Every structure is written in structure tokens, then in C-alpha cells.
Amino acid sequence: xxxxxxVCERVLELVDDGVEAEVRVTAGTEALTRFATGxxxxxxxxxxxxxxxxxxxxxxxxxxxxxxxxxxxxGRLVRSALDAAALQPVDPGWPGLAPVAxxxxxxxxxxxxxxxDPAARAERVGAFxxxxxxxxxxxxxxxxxxxxxxxxxxxxxxxxRTTSAQLDGIARTGTSDGSDRATSVRLADLDGAAxxxxxxRRAREAADATDLEPGSYEVxxxxxxVVNVLAFLAIxxxxxxxxxxxxxxxxIGEAQFDRSxxxxxxxxxxxxxxxxxxxxxxxxxxxxxxERGVTTAVVxxxxxxxxxxxxxxxxxxxxxGAFGALPANLVLDAGVAAPDELVVNIGRxxxxxxxxxxxxxxxxxxxxxxxxxxxxxxxxxxxxxxPVTNLRFTQSFVEALGPGAVxxxxxxxxxxxxxxxxxxxxxxxxxxxxxxxxxGGAKG
Amino acid sequence: xxxxxxxxxxxxxxxxxxxADARVMDRRHESMAAxxxxxxxxxxEQSVGIGVRALIGSGWGFASTADLDTDAARRVGAEAAxxxxxxxxxxxxxxxxxxxxxxxxxxxxxxxxxxxxxxxxEKGDMLATVTRTMKDHGADxxxxxxxxxxxxxxxxxxxxHRIDQHIVECGARMDATANGETETQRRSYPGIRGQxxxxxxxxVRELDLPGNSARIAEEARALLTxxxxxxxxxxxxxxxxxxxxLQIHESVGHAVELDRILGWEAAFAGTSWLDLAQLGSLxxxxxxxxxxxxxxxxxxxxxxxxxxxxxxxxxxxIVKDGIWVGTLSGRDSAALAGINESGGAVRGxxxxxxxxxxxxxxxLLPGDSSLEEMIAATEDGILVDTxxxxxxxxKRLNFQFGCEIGWEIKNGKRGRMIKNPTYTGIGPNFWQSLxxxxxxxxxxxWGTPNCGKGQPGQIGHTGHPSxxxxxxxxxxxxxx
Numbered sequence: 001x002x003x004x005x006x007v008c009e010r011v012l013e014l015v016d017d018g019v020e021a022e023v024r025v026t027a028g029t030e031a032l033t034r035f036a037t038g039x040x041x042x043x044x045x046x047x048x049x050x051x052x053x054x055x056x057x058x059x060x061x062x063x064x065x066x067x068x069x070x071x072x073x074x075g076r077l078v079r080s081a082l083d084a085a086a087l088q089p090v091d092p093g094w095p096g097l098a099p100v101a102x103x104x105x106x107x108x109x110x111x112x113x114x115x116x117d118p119a120a121r122a123e124r125v126g127a128f129x130x131x132x133x134x135x136x137x138x139x140x141x142x143x144x145x146x147x148x149x150x151x152x153x154x155x156x157x158x159x160x161r162t163t164s165a166q167l168d169g170i171a172r173t174g175t176s177d178g179s180d181r182a183t184s185v186r187l188a189d190l191d192g193a194a195x196x197x198x199x200x201r202r203a204r205e206a207a208d209a210t211d212l213e214p215g216s217y218e219v220x221x222x223x224x225x226v227v228n229v230l231a232f233l234a235i236x237x238x239x240x241x242x243x244x245x246x247x248x249x250x251x252i253g254e255a256q257f258d259r260s261x262x263x264x265x266x267x268x269x270x271x272x273x274x275x276x277x278x279x280x281x282x283x284x285x286x287x288x289x290x291e292r293g294v295t296t297a298v299v300x301x302x303x304x305x306x307x308x309x310x311x312x313x314x315x316x317x318x319x320x321g322a323f324g325a326l327p328a329n330l331v332l333d334a335g336v337a338a339p340d341e342l343v344v345n346i347g348r349x350x351x352x353x354x355x356x357x358x359x360x361x362x363x364x365x366x367x368x369x370x371x372x373x374x375x376x377x378x379x380x381x382x383x384x385x386x387p388v389t390n391l392r393f394t395q396s397f398v399e400a401l402g403p404g405a406v407x408x409x410x411x412x413x414x415x416x417x418x419x420x421x422x423x424x425x426x427x428x429x430x431x432x433x434x435x436x437x438x439x440g441g442a443k444g
Numbered sequence: 445x446x447x448x449x450x451x452x453x454x455x456x457x458x459x460x461x462x463x464a465d466a467r468v469m470d471r472r473h474e475s476m477a478a479x480x481x482x483x484x485x486x487x488x489e490q491s492v493g494i495g496v497r498a499l500i501g502s503g504w505g506f507a508s509t510a511d512l513d514t515d516a517a518r519r520v521g522a523e524a525a526x527x528x529x530x531x532x533x534x535x536x537x538x539x540x541x542x543x544x545x546x547x548x549x550x551x552x553x554x555x556x557x558x559x560x561x562x563x564x565x566e567k568g569d570m571l572a573t574v575t576r577t578m579k580d581h582g583a584d585x586x587x588x589x590x591x592x593x594x595x596x597x598x599x600x601x602x603x604x605h606r607i608d609q610h611i612v613e614c615g616a617r618m619d620a621t622a623n624g625e626t627e628t629q630r631r632s633y634p635g636i637r638g639q640x641x642x643x644x645x646x647x648v649r650e651l652d653l654p655g656n657s658a659r660i661a662e663e664a665r666a667l668l669t670x671x672x673x674x675x676x677x678x679x680x681x682x683x684x685x686x687x688x689x690l691q692i693h694e695s696v697g698h699a700v701e702l703d704r705i706l707g708w709e710a711a712f713a714g715t716s717w718l719d720l721a722q723l724g725s726l727x728x729x730x731x732x733x734x735x736x737x738x739x740x741x742x743x744x745x746x747x748x749x750x751x752x753x754x755x756x757x758x759x760x761x762i763v764k765d766g767i768w769v770g771t772l773s774g775r776d777s778a779a780l781a782g783i784n785e786s787g788g789a790v791r792g793x794x795x796x797x798x799x800x801x802x803x804x805x806x807x808l809l810p811g812d813s814s815l816e817e818m819i820a821a822t823e824d825g826i827l828v829d830t831x832x833x834x835x836x837x838x839k840r841l842n843f844q845f846g847c848e849i850g851w852e853i854k855n856g857k858r859g860r861m862i863k864n865p866t867y868t869g870i871g872p873n874f875w876q877s878l879x880x881x882x883x884x885x886x887x888x889x890w891g892t893p894n895c896g897k898g899q900p901g902q903i904g905h906t907g908h909p910s911x912x913x914x915x916x917x918x919x920x921x922x923x924x
Contacts, residue, residue, distance in 0.1 A: 030900060032899055032900055033531070034899055035534060036709070036710055036711065037536065037706070037710075038534075038536065039502050039503065039531075039534050039535055039536030040502075040503045040530075040531035040532075040533075040534045040535075041503055041504065041531075041536070041539075041708055042503070042504055042506070042708075043503055043504060043505050043530065043531045044505075044507070044527070044797075044798050045506070045508075045527060046507070046508045047507075047508065047509040047511070047520075048796070049510045061485070061486070062486045062487075063485065063487040063488070064489065064490075065488075065490065065491075066489075066490045066492075067491050067492055067510035068490070068492055076490075077490075080488050080490075081488070084486050084564060087565050088483055088486055088564070088568065089482070089483050089572065091482065091483065091484065092482060093482065117530070118505075118526070118530035118531070119533065121530075122530050122531065122534055123533070125534050126533055126534045136707070138707065138708075138711035140711070140712075140899050142899075168711065169711055170710065170711045177710075179711075245584065245585045245621065246584060246585075246623040247585075247621070247628050319487070321477075321484060321485045322477045322479065322484055322485055322589075356714075357835045357836055357837065358835065359833040359834055359835045361833050361864070364627050364628050365626070365627075369833065369844050369846075369866075369922075371835065371837045371838075371842065373837075373838055392837075392842060392868070394844075394923065439844075439922055439923070440844075440868060441842075
């Protein structure tokens, strides 16, 4: 494999003096083993590679990408970008290139995960299937190892690498599904048998569910549900582009959340995965967004920072110029209660395993509709009474975490991958919330 | 490029695969975006590489690389077979493939005006102008953009397929957002995702973004002071064709994907409420409901000459006179389900993604009513259009959709504009309440350029011919 930084330097050498340019090269292996109805049916590996170039000629901006790294291909890449820039109008919002700055000292990397073969993934899948003890199963086990290099004509040079492994599966009875999942920098941390047992237990305990009248209920949300809530807050609220356009709920300095909520973006967290700089070459630092319920900051890329008179916080995303900035490594502080203790504290409410197909209805208040999935149970006086059929909810995610709305925070901080519609991985605990608005049964 | 695909297939077969195919793909994508009168981004992407699929026993192995030479092709061919062999440690019954005629052919869609040849300055001027116009007419934020994809692919299979295709797709979109004290309202044109097709730049010219920019900005502003959509447990609902495209996509298209019905997507995208034992007898909708999956429709976004298994494009009946009669399938899923031939619906998103069942052009055949006739025939109802939000359960039964705009219908006349309209229902109940169907003059081939499916994730381009429709006794105005 050609070293990514070598490709960056070769591209920059092809760009004329006086042209602002930045190059980002991603290379590595992405592999995923998928199973359904109890057997491996899809199994893939890609030698991933992408070269991304952004040039700015007298304030005129253009971007180009290629998967090819021959001299001819890189020459075409540069010419294509320069030719396109020459035809563009001046971009008044162009913030300039990232200055030279060093990244945090992190290395979320594991050699064994980067080089994992299909047999290693199949072993975990096999263990999951076996542990489900006769129930039908489906899911995936993935591994990836990516090297990223960044260079710009302002002198910034950065390299990073990250591995990640995920195991995510369901077990199915005739009337119910149960799920379990795990994400880590190390494939060795993923226990297929344990995940299969847990998914199987949930599926069996969710079997023969009966309907529940829609309404407002207390809920205990699993980490996967909590990640979903935070992803919407990130996209529609903490994204400085939403602030700039007047679409964000955030008001810096105000107590918009319960006092038990403290939220930061922190790629250096021990459980996190990822690299220490963003798509524009800005290093990432721990960035506090909510401190004991008070909104303290939003996340910026260089464009929103210029527009709002701030500094980039290192949250530019590839191809995200028009979208804005996103946190890829949110960390929600843990509480002291074990998940079971959160359930014990429910008066009358629901224990929810997963959310499904959540979509925003009102981006300002982040009213979202979606459904429950993979196991919901009615809890009365701290005891699980019975499984209930899936429910549709329509709920403001801001209000759900508002002052006085959080009754408990779990101690079970967990890394959950694919946080923001496939981008990033968040570290979160379970939450006990005072109210969640269920607006219908899944049957109508 | 055929030589690389042939080398890959030979290597996979030599490594023990009983079937293999390989696709070399060269895809160029150009996109430009403007905001508030300024161009904000121009991106030109080129993705070139080879992906190889090998079948051993019950499992596919797939490997891909951006390295395009004979050695690399042989390497990933052998790797695909090795991956398929590893799958055998968690085996199922052997997968069979339905037979398909082996062809050597070339295919390209009709393009009157090459979109990549239209000067960037002209395309940029259009986007900047329409966003400026929207700002001038009340938008706080105005966005516009276009996308062009120019894809050439070369398919070789161990059965002898040798097919190259050149597919050009393009389209455009714009939206205006108005901010109120505590809310934002948005209007999009021509739809939330724009409009896309397998056509040249003539499609974008026909959309006439400049001629609609002032109107949608004014509508976004007007929505801020419009009354909220009233809540009704049961009311007549007329749905415009853009929202109907989404309705078809989510509650019919995904539900009839055979891989979902077989459980292959159970953990992620979900399954389907449909049971193969009822294929040919289940009542899906009213007698007016006729749905086809037809990849031969000229200009529609889900059109092609051959799918990525080499199956020729052909129309497939999905729902006929309200009865469920067909699925979206590929060679493996059709064989497993006991269906005689592949539906020709297998495609991969780029060289580095495993081809899988995707929608082609799944759409409603037109009826004999016009939108105005539907309004005139409605005593008390709601008219909605332009998708704003979409959510549906993992069996594709329970849906709740939101639209950007609505109007009350009173005594056969369009009344007040209303905001935040939503409606909810259960697929077959909803479709069985269909009682008026738009006519051929209103038949629009909507294109969806962002259908997500699969792991690793794939983005599919799908088409949805649709017309305005009226449904009876629908729950609308669901509140949070």
C-alpha cells in the first residue's frame, strides 16, 4: 500500500505556488461478515482508498476526489480541481486553510483488528448463532483499519489511524426479536457467545407481547436509544450551521437540560475510536457541550467559525461543507445506577431496547417520530410486568432531557458505533426519563 | 476493462468458486451547491475499481480494490473465493441461481444534452440566481444544488456474460427555509429530494427552477402564520404525486423486496409483513391499485439495460387490481423462494459494494381522475404534498409521514393552507382505502437518489412513477 502521506505530498507538488490546497487520503481495509436465518450469507472486504483534494484559487473553491493514485490519475485530479475552481465565483465564506497545529496524542489502533481475516469474524458469528440456542439469528461482525493523512499548503501535516470492530445481532422467536451489540477498537473485545445469549434472553422475554394503550410513560432507554437521541441533538442543535441559520434550539449559558446531563465530544476518551483531527486538518480537543445541564458550546468547522466569529472546534466532516459540523465522539457522563436499578425506580413505564426509523418532524424543537424495536417491557412499581408490542412515539428530544426530566443516569457507559447515521461512535449510558410520548401502537 | 473482470472471475473459479462475476466500474459524480446567492461547493468525484463476487455453498464472498491491473484483479478474485469459503463455517443450505440467458451486449440510456458538458459557470449561475430569488422573496435560508452521475460498468460472469453499460443520471433541487419565533418552515422544489432521472441536462431545464423559486419562498414564509393541521381520527386525504412517490417507496417498494421477505435483512433494514404463501392471493390494496417494477421506463431514475447480475431489464407486476402478485428479486433470492426467474433487481452502489436487491422503478399505474376532480369530489378532507418526514416500522406496516404543506378541502373546494400536516396508517388498510387515482397526464416518474440499504451501507437510485391519489378515513394531524 502506498503511504497516504506520500500521496498527499505528490498531490501538493502538482499544485501551483499561490494556490491554497489541502489533501486528505484515507486508505485501509473495511470488512464485514453478515449473517441471517442462522448462516453467513454476505461476506465482504474492500481495500478502501480515497484521495480528496480541495483547491482555492483567488477565493474560488473546488473539490475533487479519486480512488486512483497513479501519476496520471493524480495529475487529472489536480487539473480537474483547478479547472473547476477557475470557473467558480469567489466564495465570500471561504475561511482559509487550517493553520499548523499538533493533534492530540491518541492512537486507537489494534494490529490484530486491522489484519483480521474472515475466519476471525466468522468465529464470533458462529458463537453468536450457537449461543442463541435454537432461535433464528441475524446480524453482522465487522472490522476496519484505516490510515488517514492530511496535508495542506499552509504547512499542516497530520497522520492518524484507527481500528474498530462491531458485532451486532438479533435473535428471533416467532413473535419477538431481541438484540445485543458491542463496539470496540479491538476485535478481541467482542464476545460472540455473550452477545448471542443476551439477544436470545431478550427475545424470549419479549415473546408473546400484548398491546399497551399509547400515552406518556416513564422510560428507561438503553445506550443504543440514547445514542439516537444525541445524534439528533448533534445534527439539528449543536451543529453551528443550524445556529447560523436560526434553526438550532441551543442557547449558550442557559440550563436547557437536566442537571444530570453533562455532554462532551472527546476522541481521547479511553472507550472512543477515531482519529485526532477533522476533515479540514483541525486537531480535536475535548469540547464540552453541556455542563450539568447548561448548554456551553456548539461544534464548528472553519466555515461556521468564520461566519459566527468563533474558532473551529475540529468538527468538519468529509463532504459536509453545506451540512455543517458534527461531533463524532460524543461522551455522555455516566451516573451511579446499574441499568437494573434504573428499572427498579420506575413507577409505571417502559424499558426500551432499541429505536427504529427515527425522523425529525420539527427541527427547532427536535420533535422526532419513530418506533421501538427488539424488546419493550411494561414496568410497574419497579418490576417488569410483561412485554408489550412495539409502539410509535412522537417526542421532542430536547424536552425529554430538559430540566427535571431525567430521573436517573446509568453507570453502564458503552461505546456504540454508527452513531450519526453511520458516522462516529458515541460513549453513553442508559437513561431513566420522566416522560416519553407514545402516540400509537405499531399495529395502528 | 473487460480483461480485468475476466481475470478476476478466472481467479475466483480457480480458487474453488462454483460461480463468480466481476464488475469494473468507473463512476464520475459532479455536484454543486449554492446558499443564499453564493456558490458554496463544487465537487467532482471519480471512483474507479473492481468488485468480485464468488459463490461457494451457501454464502457469497465479495472483494474489491481500486487497483486496476491484472494482478490486482486476480488477487481480489481469489480473495472473494477465500471469503466465501470462510462463510462455510456458519453454513446454510446451498444457494442456487435461477437461470438467465447469457448475453454479450452494450447498453446506454438516451441523453440529449450531456450534463457534464454544460459549462460550470452556467450551472452555477442558475443555482446562485434561484437562491438569491428565494432570499428576496422571504427565505431566511435558500439552498439549491444539482448532481450528475456518469457511470460506465463492465460485467463478466463465469457463465459467459460480457455486458457494458453507460448510464447518465442527473437532477436538481432547491429549498427555502423561513424562521419564526419558535419554529422553522421549509418548502422544497420540485420535491424534498429534488428530481432526478436517467436523462441529460434537459431534465434540469424542464424543471424550471427559476420559475418556481419565488413561489416556494413565499409559501415557506406563509406557512409560519398558517394554522396547524387539525387532528382527525378519520378524514379523506388527498396526496400529491411527490408524497405518493415516498408512500410507494416506503410502504410498497421495500415491503416487496424478496431479500427482506426471506429474512436476509432482518437485523438491519427489517423484514416484511408479506408472507410468500400469500403471493398471488393477498389483497394489498383496492381494485384501483396496480403497481409495477419496471426498469425499462425511459428516463426514470431506476432504469438500466441489465442489472448487476446480467438479467435484462423487464417489467414485473407487483400488485395487480389490488392483489399482491410479485416481488423485487435477484437470481439467488428468486431460486430460494421458488420463483422461476429473477426480477432483475440486483444492483451495487459502486465497484466496492456487493450487489443486492434494490428497487428499480416501482410505481403506480395511472387511473382516470384528475387532482381537481378529487378535490371537487371531497366534502371534508385534507390535501397534502411534498415529503418532510418519513418513518415506518421494520415490517413496513405502520407508517407516519409528514408533509411540508397542506390545504383544507371543504365542500369540494381547496381552502386554507395548513402547516405541519402528518398522517399515519397501516399499509394494507391504507391502500385498501384508495378510491381515486390520478390520470396519465399527471403521471410523474419521481426519482429518489438516496435510498439506503445494506451493510456496509449502500445508496441506491430508484424511480417511482406516481399520481395524486385520494384515500378515505385516514388519521391525520398526529401531535408530539
